[in-house]
Amino acid sequence: MEVLEAIETRRSIRRYQPDPVSHDLLVKILEAGRWAPSASNSQPWSFVVFTDPEVKRRITRCFLYGWFLDEAPVGIVVSVDPGLSSCPIQDGSLAVQNMMLAAHALDLGTCWINPGLNDEEVKVILNIPREQRLICALSLGYPAETPSKLRKRLGDIAFSGRWGDSILPAK
Ligand SMILES: Cc1cc2nc3c(=O)[nH]c(=O)nc-3n(C[C@H](O)[C@H](O)[C@H](O)COP(=O)(O)O)c2cc1C
Numbered sequence: 001m002e003v004l005e006a007i008e009t010r011r012s013i014r015r016y017q018p019d020p021v022s023h024d025l026l027v028k029i030l031e032a033g034r035w036a037p038s039a040s041n042s043q044p045w046s047f048v049v050f051t052d053p054e055v056k057r058r059i060t061r062c063f064l065y066g067w068f069l070d071e072a073p074v075g076i077v078v079s080v081d082p083g084l085s086s087c088p089i090q091d092g093s094l095a096v097q098n099m100m101l102a103a104h105a106l107d108l109g110t111c112w113i114n115p116g117l118n119d120e121e122v123k124v125i126l127n128i129p130r131e132q133r134l135i136c137a138l139s140l141g142y143p144a145e146t147p148s149k150l151r152k153r154l155g156d157i158a159f160s161g162r163w164g165d166s167i168l169p170a171k
Contacts (some may be wrong), residue, residue, distance in 0.1 A: 012111040013139070013144075013147070015145040020073050028106060029106070032101070033095040038091035038094065043091070045079070047078055050075050051073060051074055051075070053070070059075060059125060059137065062115075062119070062121045063113050065114065066111075073142075078092055078134070096112060112138060114136055115136060
């Protein structure tokens with residue numbers, strides 16, 4: 001799949017088929033994360049993959065809006081070391097975006113699940129060092145839904161020369 005097509009057609013997937021994700025595909029997705037840009041090439045990220053149903057169940061309870069995580073065959077917690085980068089959140093987020101696009105290009109679905117409810121418990125369960133900052137959990141698997149989403153119009157958010165002058169010609 002071409003990059004621009006992947007960007008436009010990726011959607012957050014919250015319903016998954018039970019089929020497992022092969023190790024080869026998983027490695028391809030993690031590699032896409034590894035090749036993300038980062039401030040001063042600091043690469044502050046780590047990716048912890050988990051598939052064990054009991055671990056998924058316990059991790060799912062640590063996220064407020066991630067009820068579907070334990071139905072996905074794979075979960076990935078992405079964290080960053082804030083001591084390694086001047087922009088750890090941006091770095092980690094770019095790695096996640098790369099992984100979401102790579103997964104989509106491989107016919108897999110993902111959803112970003114925001115942390116914040118019980119990050120310390122996530123770290124204990126997955127043996128993540130306390131100083132790490134969680135970026136998100138990613139659910140991963142073959143989609144069992146084809147959701148659609150709208151976006152704001154380009155002419156309302158992209159300007160030419162000065163704020164407010166739309167980049168697109170008036171209709
Ligand atoms: C920073 C961030 C936090 C998000 N948190 C959650 C979340 O906790 N649970 C969830 O189901 N989706 C979450 N999402 C997914 C968004 O709801 C989704 O990207 C948005 O509705 C646009 O839909 P699309 O990804 O299908 O285009 C998050 C996305 C981002 C970028």
